[in-house]
Amino acid sequence: DIQLTQSPSSLSASVGDRVTITCRASQSISRYLNWYQQKPGKAPKLLIYSGSILQRGVPSRFSGSASGTDFTVTVSGLQPEDFATYYCQQSYSVPFTFGPGTTVDIK
């Protein structure tokens, strides 16, 4: 199975900050890495697919990038509604796996 690690596991930030979350895959997954945002008591929301493509309707302050087996999601100018938990997920091979999540809370 492909393992995904995320760093950091949590971070505290202020509105307007630029934050970056990293996801590392245990083996090559090409571009098949997706990012989801989840707020408490809600379903996950797809933010970015194929490593760097913004899902329709997602604000442009979110961006994704990839380098080998390392993937990042960046929020440029954190907004109050962005405080949530972020998960990466690989769709390269079954079983699809998620990273453990990164919680972004208010400093």
Added chain:
Amino acid sequence: EVQLVESGGGLVQPGRSLRLSCSASGFTFEDYPMGWFRQAPGKGLEWVGFIRSRVYGGTTEYAASVQGRFNISRDDSKAIAYLQMNNLKTEDTAMYFCSREDYNNDYSFDYWGPGSLVTVSS
């Protein structure tokens, strides 16, 4: 507008069975693979399994943790996906989500239902 709604959750004793339904609307259901996920209380997301569209044989894949106990099926005429859960264990307690797998976008899961809570306890 794409909508997914899960139903059928509840409290069930260990060893018993439960079937969740995922009712879909707003898209051509038969064209899309459908996935199931779960999230135990206070934990991260876990992929449970998915079912391919009929064009691709309607075949299924499962996580090792549920293989042999859970079964995913679909009724394209009703636009419903099912998750049949047998021999339930306490560790199956979780919120269960269904999701549409977007084969056009590298098999990401683009729409999700609000979830259905399953509690396995005696």
